[in-house]
Amino acid sequence: MSPLETHPGVFVVVVNLPPGYHQYKFIVDGEWRHDESQAFMPDPLGNVNNWLFIRRPEPTSPSAEQQQQASARERLEREQGGEETYGVSVQGTEQTTGIVQPLNLAEEMEITKKRVVEFLHTHTAYELIPESGKVVLLDASLPVRQAFHALYEQGIPAAPVWDGTKYAITGMISAGDFIHILRKLRSTSKQNHVLSEGDMDAHTILEWQHESLVETRGPRNLVYVKPEDTLQKVANLLVQTRVALVPLLSGEPDSQPEGQLLLHLATLSGILACLNRHFRASTASLPLLSQPLDRLPVGTWAVPRETSADAPWKLPEQRQILALKLHTPLTEALQLLLEARVSALPVLDDQGSLLDIYARSDIIALARGKTYSQLNWDEVTVAQALTLAHSAAAAKNAADHMQNFGEESMNSMTRACVISRKESLRTAVDRLSIPGVRRLLVVEAGTHHVEAVVSLSDVCAFLFT
Incomplete structure (x- = not known):
């Protein structure tokens, strides 16, 4: 020296x-x-x-x-x-x-997307597998009631289904499936719209899968990925199929049982987390991420926005944001979730200010104490359903403090994740990389009115394609 x-x-x-x-x-x-x-x-x-x-x-x-x-x-x-x-x-x-x-927006977009695509093409799904974790499989012969309770007890909103007769994973069962199941059973129940355990035990997962195939007019191939698949392939599959997660298998589904081990559940948030780790020390190498959200063609916006003169894109038109009120019947809320093909809806007060969100995964909370068999479905409101969801999550966390499952533990899910319109795309990417966060609500600072909804799939479709 x-x-x-x-x-x-x-x-x-x-x-x-x-x-x-x-x-x-x-x-x-x-x-x-x-x-x-x-x-x-x-x-x-x-x-x-x-x-x-x-x-x-x-x-x-x-x-x-x-x-x-x-x-x-x-x-x-x-x-x-x-x-x-x-x-x-x-x-x-x-x-x-x-x-x-300084770079203009076209150059920022070209540089950012080039580096993101290069990263996705040179990294594989193997990097999504955590060093330590667990996977859950549900047997296709389980009654839907037991499957319902298993998801709640494990703190997960979805799980792959194992068919022992075929020695293969044949699909996934999720919170959305249980919404369909509960609505169908409620319409055929003879007990005044109150579901009994007998109603829930009358159908197995396999029978429900067969009924779904008839309604959708034909079988659908299992959507899955393998460790050697590039992150670009995984991202494209998740965005195009509009599913929240896909099984990460060690082999082909029709191979021998020892050749198709379930390794993990791949999600878009997991890919964003990998991207964040890679560029953490070089944030300036992705210049587009410094742009504010309201200048980018990302999300569904209900308020007017200004387009930059040098922007290489056109901002989409304003659209009404679907929302719920506390007094909205739960049956109506569930129907709206299915028809709109969204995973959650904001809950507003009479002045239009944000109070909470109601998500598809909240239906799993009804498994606590067999609540589904004690409710008159024609009288339950969103306010009551939210109370059940909050109390179920609190009781589950206090009971065992269990670790996150894969990328989508319900116990760790943040309720309403908010962001302002002037915050950067980088901030949005950071928050959407958190396991369980599927959407960001853009709110006005003073009134807490919802200006936009920026989903995980919106951001990934913009950056990855």
Whole structure:
């Protein structure tokens, strides 16, 4: 270590590097980071590092110590002097300077999407599998009542179905299926619209699957992914099929049982989390993420917005945001969820201010204490259903504090995640990367009126396609 000339108290460590490419990082406040003003690149493990190329020394080139001191001096002057220019000086290379010009929106979009697509094509679904976790399979011969209770007890909104006669995973059963089941059983119940355990035990998961096939006019292939599939393929599958999660299998569904182990449930939030981890130390490499939400063609907006002159896109027209009131009958709310093909709806007061959300997964809360068999379905309101959902979640958390299942534990689900219209797309991506967060509600600060709904699939469709 030697003192740096003209800067008392600053010392330099000289490291003699052999000719070739070298990668390095800086430790700042206890975290390893890289300098975005210098050249950087990802390594084979996905970490982003700075790099430099050392040429073979020329006979007239300055000593290594002089070069190290000059490089350190330049870096210190940039940090302390706040200069707008930058330079890189390495053995045998000339120092270059230039003013960084701001990018327009078209360039930001091109650069961001290019890097995101490159990331998705070079990383696989294997990276979605956590180091430690659990998977849950439901046997197709289970009565729907037991399946209903199993989802509640495990704290999950959906699970793959295993058919023992075929030795294969044949599909998924989710909260949406239970909404269909409860509505159908309620319409055929002989007990004044009150469901009994006998009604729920009269049908198995397999029978429900067969009835669904008849109603949808034909079988549907199982939607799944494998560990070697690229994240681009997984993302496209989730966006195009509009499903929240897909099984991640070790082999083909029609292969031998030992060749199709269920490894995980792949979700869009898991892919966003991988993207966040990869670019955490180089946020400037995705410049489009710094744009405010109200300038981007993302989400469903009920208020007018302004389009930037250099925007390479056209903002969609305003649309009414579907919402519920506390006095809305639960049967009407469930029907609206199915017809609109959405996973949740905001709940507003009489002034239009946001109070809560009611999601499809909240139907699972009715399994607590066999609540479904004690309700008169014609009289239950959204307010009562929300009370049941909140109390069920609180009781479940207090009982066992169980860990998250995959990406979609109901116990960890945030109720109404809000954001302002001027917050950046990066903030939205960060929040949607949290397991269980499926949508963000854009609210006005003073009135808490809902201005827009930005869903996980909206953001992923914008960034990934």
